[in-house]
Amino acid sequence: MNTINESQSDPAEELKQRLALLRDSARQYAGNAAHLKRARALRGTRPGHDAVVWREMAALGWTGTMLPEQYGGTGLGCAEMATICEALGRSLLPEPVTAAAVLAGGAILYGDNEALKAKLLPALASGDLLPSLAWREDTHATTILAVAARAEASASGVRLSGAKRLIVGGAGADGFVVSAQQHGGLALYWVPLAAVGPRLVFHDLPDGRPAADLELDGIEVPAANRIAGPGVAELALARAYDEALIMTAAELHGLSTRTLEITTEYLRTRVQFGKPIGSFQALQHQAANLYIQHRLCQHALQEVVTLLQQPGVDENVRGALASRIKARCADASLRITRTAVQMHGAMGFADECDVGMYLRRAVTLAAWLGGADVHRRRYARLALTEIAA
Amino acid sequence: MNTINESQSDPAEELKQRLALLRDSARQYAGNAAHLKRARALRGTRPGHDAVVWREMAALGWTGTMLPEQYGGTGLGCAEMATICEALGRSLLPEPVTAAAVLAGGAILYGDNEALKAKLLPALASGDLLPSLAWREDTHATTILAVAARAEASASGVRLSGAKRLIVGGAGADGFVVSAQQHGGLALYWVPLAAVGPRLVFHDLPDGRPAADLELDGIEVPAANRIAGPGVAELALARAYDEALIMTAAELHGLSTRTLEITTEYLRTRVQFGKPIGSFQALQHQAANLYIQHRLCQHALQEVVTLLQQPGVDENVRGALASRIKARCADASLRITRTAVQMHGAMGFADECDVGMYLRRAVTLAAWLGGADVHRRRYARLALTEIAA
């Protein structure tokens, strides 16, 4: 891969300016201190986010960023969406934008049921619908394609069986994209909340937001609710998964950035032994190390989203880029937030201190959709020819 | 394993006092600054050590420390020998004490040819004989039992074939203990230098000491030169190997200790920006980290040799302890010597600065007989039931 862009003209510059505008507006909205207080207050509650804020976000165009205009979206790319997710990460907004708009929304968009797309996607863009992807079964599976749930033809359509776990955003979902095996391979079905009944169980994630477990046995949906059939479903899931990885990485990068800001500010102001603790060289060098991690994330993320703005990126290349950036941002955010707690001393260990919330969100997002170890191995399989072979 | 000794009386205290005496005398001899100068001058020469010093060491009892009194030795254990090796490591003495007295000497001692023992071991103890063990063939083999060389009956005794590499101490050896396959399994043969002829080739190790490669084809020895036959040979090799690992670890620990002393002294005296660089907290904390590594080695080594002083230690336990301490001291010594070079700045990068010699010896001994990665895996196989199973 050449390290230099080949072309003479500069669409990169244009993109950069668009992103700067987006970033400013997203930060302006998300940066309101009320959001962090809200996030704190919503921990352990159901659905764990605020429906009014969800609609405000939709009005800002965030839930439809990556949807084509024909579905009410703005038809932008990964770079723009990552900029928004970074701003959300900075302020720990609890609304499940990545889970609903990127992961579930992507699965619908990359399916082949036009009628469903026309119905669901504009509602997602407008904030009227919050979909959720129910894919995970075994918590140890390292691929989104490991599915045992089944979909079988029934009198009134399709009957699902099996169980899904750890559905992030599931506590406030209006419906679920469910992956299941059927004759011929993997398929995706749309299961509206009404069809779910009492089969949802909630529990808290480490960051205090809820996740849902969903019992599928006995759920029936019309055959027309098939979002994607064998062949298409795998591709759709893989793409939505990769994009969600990148957005999760962006959220992690945003939260690490903010953690670093909070921490350097603390180092400048907290006085011990008669001087600000930030004047101690040992802490200075630790802070420099964190900053370096932050810059690695920043520039790697920029490279990844820029490469994915190109049309027709190969599936393996996309997967490798997504895993690369998830691994980097997961590692860096854990290191940054852990060290931030340490640098805050006993205060950092108190729940009332914000850095603890940042640590808990980092723990959650770093593990969600697979941790750094999982993604380094996926990267090796997809990108390193010696190992793939 | 209980962390506390069970017994009421205190042989530990007695051992400790004996070791302190030994350490003082070994340090006194080896600590003479002339030895480090000599080690510097001998780099790249053949045999790379000093025959006079070898005899002095023998006179001090060092080459016979672990030999029973019946063979002219002092019949002491691993703890005493480790104390001596630590002192040798501190001053980078180039004489191949571990290779000749522990590795080759052990292979002879743990064999079952009494006549050979009676002939060779007293000569080793008195300094008249410097034996060397020729075991390695493939540089990638991770066990001392991987042998392809062959020993076959011939008219006048036994004919050897194959080739051995990387024989440390081989450039000044009076004879070789050679491992070879024969009918029934592995055997060890004594090959006096006279039988070797022109089949030795030398090259430099990273620390400037020589190692030898030995072509076996055409070498013939009497059948009476068999040190150990199938069954016994494997046990003898394994025990000599484990004891050599521990002594190498002790040498590494000695050299790290000295490196740390040299470096803290440099930190106290080198002035930049108007103060000693050792007053910069970043360097202080790095030095503290090195010191912690040093203490880990010190106490782990003490534990390992104390446990091995007990009679009848199980073979797997011994192997696990040997690998554990080799891995620890290899890692720590590389880290300590690398950082020492860094702390010395440009001066540390100059050949005339001693820390570079310490780094090169650390690189050599850390890799010899297998590096930290090899020994962590061996430890896992021998000691961690979950993995061995």
Added chain:
Amino acid sequence: MQDWNAMHDDDFRMEVRRFIEQNYPEHLRFLTNRPPFQVIKPWLMKLAEKGWSAPHWPVEYGGMGLSPRKLLIYMDEQGRWGVARQFLGEAGTVQLGPMLISHGTPEQKKNLLPKILTYENIWCQGYSEPNAGSDLASLSMEARLEDDSFVLNGRKIWTSSGLDSTHIYLLARSDKQARKKQQGISFLLVDLAAPGVTVRGIKNISGTTEYCEITFDNVRIPISNMVGELHQGWTVSRSLMGFERINTGSPRRAEFAFKRLEALARERGLFKDAGFVDRYTELALDLADLKAVFVHFADMLCRGETLDADLSVLQLLSAETNQRITEFLLETSGELGLTVTESDSDGRVDALQPFLVMRAVTIGAGTSEIHRDIIAKRVLKLPS
């Protein structure tokens, strides 16, 4: 009265082992965090009945009077069976008792020591203040001497187990004019029920309320509640030796965390994953060598030697090994780690709690930075 020290080591060990195995609640074995007082109380009462509340106190004060050697066997057996590490929280037995025994008046000893042993009084430690953390000697809580009383004003924070406690021992500034900041401090005992005392729990990052902030608003205590001389409190608080100091460096918690890792690996079949095994083995060796370091200091204690600045080596190693293990545990648990946020009472392998709880070990008993400073300056003699 049983003379434990006269017993053969093996016999003593077996006696301790039997008692623990018969009395320690099965469901509290190998906890990585410290259980709340109410949960561990039945076990503590068993110890009190047996007369084993304070193994290291002299027999004349109701302790077991164990020699360092026997004490280490006692601790060793607790670790072997997975007994919860109770000592840190129990400032009364571990910390205050020995200080009273060395510095207390006969009345203080007579009135206070027995109630520590029976848990009638539960003591907590009031050292840290909002602006005196690592820099403890800069504490500013005021103890104004008026006639026969001290009048206390100020705030203590990060007090462990404050909500479970009935009393606090603390350091307060009795002489604001003292020239050095370590001077002019007195060591005082306060009943938390006294008028003017307010205790507020501080929820921590792992979701429990282990710490407190305690405010003192014109709290009046008699001068007889002072331990040691007036203005000499700093010295009293620094007088702990041996066992009390080595206790925080015990590898026990790291071992418990490693057992979790082992259980997780077994559950997930990770012992077949060579990449995992490499990292697991590295930690196994770190733990083995940490134990060797602990044994060294334990042996020093047994020989009656003084533990010095280089005890920081043990404390740092223990804390950081702990953190490495729990960080790897969390990483290894992957998305499973997202599903178990509560305690592990249901027997599932929880990675989050140990990870979060262990965030404190490089802060609580001196930050890692402080320990590195001590090693650099006092052990390696690097210049200031």
Added chain:
Amino acid sequence: MQDWNAMHDDDFRMEVRRFIEQNYPEHLRFLTNRPPFQVIKPWLMKLAEKGWSAPHWPVEYGGMGLSPRKLLIYMDEQGRWGVARQFLGEAGTVQLGPMLISHGTPEQKKNLLPKILTYENIWCQGYSEPNAGSDLASLSMEARLEDDSFVLNGRKIWTSSGLDSTHIYLLARSDKQARKKQQGISFLLVDLAAPGVTVRGIKNISGTTEYCEITFDNVRIPISNMVGELHQGWTVSRSLMGFERINTGSPRRAEFAFKRLEALARERGLFKDAGFVDRYTELALDLADLKAVFVHFADMLCRGETLDADLSVLQLLSAETNQRITEFLLETSGELGLTVTESDSDGRVDALQPFLVMRAVTIGAGTSEIHRDIIAKRVLKLPS
């Protein structure tokens, strides 16, 4: 005269690629260390004949006059083909040339620049002194002004490629009374053949004699050998921008070392070892992300932006990634690493040389400690 900047990027790239592939000696590809001048000379002369010795100098001075964008393509193609990193040693083209172009007199430019391009003069840099390493501004070499001459006395050390050089540019103290240590320093040019100059090679840890100590004993040079104003030498020496500074952060050497690791792994069949693959992948990702950081700074250059204190991020990352790779290379080579101590001209994978050579990268262009200080103070604005 060819206007390279007017060419399409792709065409320029192909032109550079063709030239390199046709002229660069096969046996010198992907070296991890810098070859001695005599070894690399044939290639340098090829460059000189082509007029490509100084890609970044303006055309009027004999350079290629490349824009940052074209310059990065030029570097990129060198890296792709494994061209030895020649620039650091060639202080003449990379360092002195640009300084003369900004600060030199017309005579200095006319007399000196052409001889740099043809390697008739080989320049080395005389900054460090025995007591002025990281703290460069405390240098003490004396330049006493006497009539129209400076008389030089003192010692320079750690001068790269000093034995191959014919001339040295250096900093010396021309005013001992100056109030700040950065003041009173002049930037001077000295012929190493001048009477009173003694050059002594310093063998380094990797066995080569890359550095020198140069002693000046009453060396007299005309005042016309001064670059810039009297006592303003510090400013002249700090005037390098852009390309010259980003060059030390190039990931090229780390890539070359990684290729060695790859070759070793292939040779030893390690791609089947899951434990190895985990660590290999981690380094592959470190390298990929290091390149992304480099691209960021390269892009800044292309846009004509000023490289600031945070360039230290790139320099640190590049140096430390380099070291991590070569340390792992050495570890992986195991006992094989004991058998190959000389250069890798026989095609075997040598791990020792890259490991030893890379010890210098966290020292040479500012120690890691200095870079961390810069990031902490100038980027993160932490207090002093």
